[in-house]
Amino acid sequence: MKVILVDDEQKFINMLAKRLALRGIQADVVFSGEDAVKKITNSTYDVAVLDIKMPGISGIQLKRKLSTLNPGLKFIFVTGHGAVSKSDEDLIEKDFYLSKPLDIETLIQRIKELTKAG
Amino acid sequence: MNDAMNFINLEGLKFFGKVNASISHELKNILAIISETAGLLNDLTDLAKQGKDLKLSLLEGCSESIAEDIQRGFTTIKQMNRFAHSVDAPIKEIDLLETLELTVKLSGFLSFASKVQIKNSYKETKSILTCPFLLQNLIYQILIFTYESAGPDGEIHIRLNSQKNDGTHLIFSSPTQLILKGFPTQKIRKTIDVLGIRLNINASPHELDIWIPYVSNKILILAKKLQMDSYTENDEKD
Numbered sequence: 375m376k377v378i379l380v381d382d383e384q385k386f387i388n389m390l391a392k393r394l395a396l397r398g399i400q401a402d403v404v405f406s407g408e409d410a411v412k413k414i415t416n417s418t419y420d421v422a423v424l425d426i427k428m429p430g431i432s433g434i435q436l437k438r439k440l441s442t443l444n445p446g447l448k449f450i451f452v453t454g455h456g457a458v459s460k461s462d463e464d465l466i467e468k469d470f471y472l473s474k475p476l477d478i479e480t481l482i483q484r485i486k487e488l489t490k491a492g
Numbered sequence: 493m494n495d496a497m498n499f500i501n502l503e504g505l506k507f508f509g510k511v512n513a514s515i516s517h518e519l520k521n522i523l524a525i526i527s528e529t530a531g532l533l534n535d536l537t538d539l540a541k542q543g544k545d546l547k548l549s550l551l552e553g554c555s556e557s558i559a560e561d562i563q564r565g566f567t568t569i570k571q572m573n574r575f576a577h578s579v580d581a582p583i584k585e586i587d588l589l590e591t592l593e594l595t596v597k598l599s600g601f602l603s604f605a606s607k608v609q610i611k612n613s614y615k616e617t618k619s620i621l622t623c624p625f626l627l628q629n630l631i632y633q634i635l636i637f638t639y640e641s642a643g644p645d646g647e648i649h650i651r652l653n654s655q656k657n658d659g660t661h662l663i664f665s666s667p668t669q670l671i672l673k674g675f676p677t678q679k680i681r682k683t684i685d686v687l688g689i690r691l692n693i694n695a696s697p698h699e700l701d702i703w704i705p706y707v708s709n710k711i712l713i714l715a716k717k718l719q720m721d722s723y724t725e726n727d728e729k730d
Contacts, residue, residue: 383524427603430604454517
């Protein structure tokens with residue numbers, strides 16, 4: 375299973391990647407939408423965990439780009455806000471979204487559900 | 493004059509809400525990092541309990557990370573506190589550089605904020621009699637326009653400059669051309685008018701220049717009106 379974590383909070387996703395690695399899930403980390411596009415152009419992933427709010431591009435916009443590059447890719451959105459906006463909510467209806475701080479076990483459960491469903 | 497006060501109150505509330513939302517987002521990010529780090533410490537402890545080797549460097553990294561983020565949280569709360577106190581007095585003398593630095597830091601919590609450099613050509617900063625909260629609001633609105641032009645990887649320079657003794661120029665510039673779509677908005681025009689500030693947007697495609705008087709007539713009239721209202725309120729209480 376290949377996972378990519380995209381968030382401009384570098385320490386946050388580095389810690390998350392270490393914790394996932396301890397549980398047997400290898401996750402690549404990138405800190406911007408631009409780097410995510412570059413990474414997914416060269417490699418295939420099963421699940422992308424995206425921060426909804428990032429500099430330059432929103433998680434929702436990034437999802438559209440990444441889906442074109444990697445049509446089978448599944449998404450989990452992460453938000454630092456209490457709730458996502460109504461427009462975002464409509465767009466991510468079919469995806470999972472989790473609120474920070476994350477519960478690692480819930481994240482892993484969601485990743486497994488998505489890869490199983492695929 | 494009531495119009496000016498209504499404007500300050502209404503726009504002020506919106507601005508206060510917006511800044512507080514961005515601060516809460518920042519604090520949530522900080523807590524999320526601390527939470528993940530604490531989670532990693534738990535994971536390492538569990539592994540050690542199972543008899544696996546514990547790398548001291550990992551433990552050190554975790555404690556350093558928590559200390560850094562606690563410091564980041566304290567700095568954010570200090571800025572939040574200074575911002576909250578900017579509504580203590582509707583009109584007062586302020587240090588423009590301090591106000592500018594605080595507003596730049598608060599706007600830095602926005603996800604699309606560019607990097608900002610402040611250059612101060614004064615040896616001593618003169619005080620400005622103004623409505624501090626509304627001036628912060630104006631600088632914040634201008635910064636949003638410049639960030640949208642420069643982008644998150646771009647850079648904004650702000651210079652404080654004056655050749656005269658009656659006010660100071662606050663010049664926003666970018667190494668690339670500033671494209672301020674829809675600038676100034678009606679709200680910014682109104683804010684500038686209430687504060688008695690002058691806006692020069694045609695000086696250069698790379699610059700946006702606002703001139704802030706040390707004391708403007710409009711602010712003096714507003715201060716007088718507020719003083720009169722305060723006397724009236726006290727009379728009513730008596």
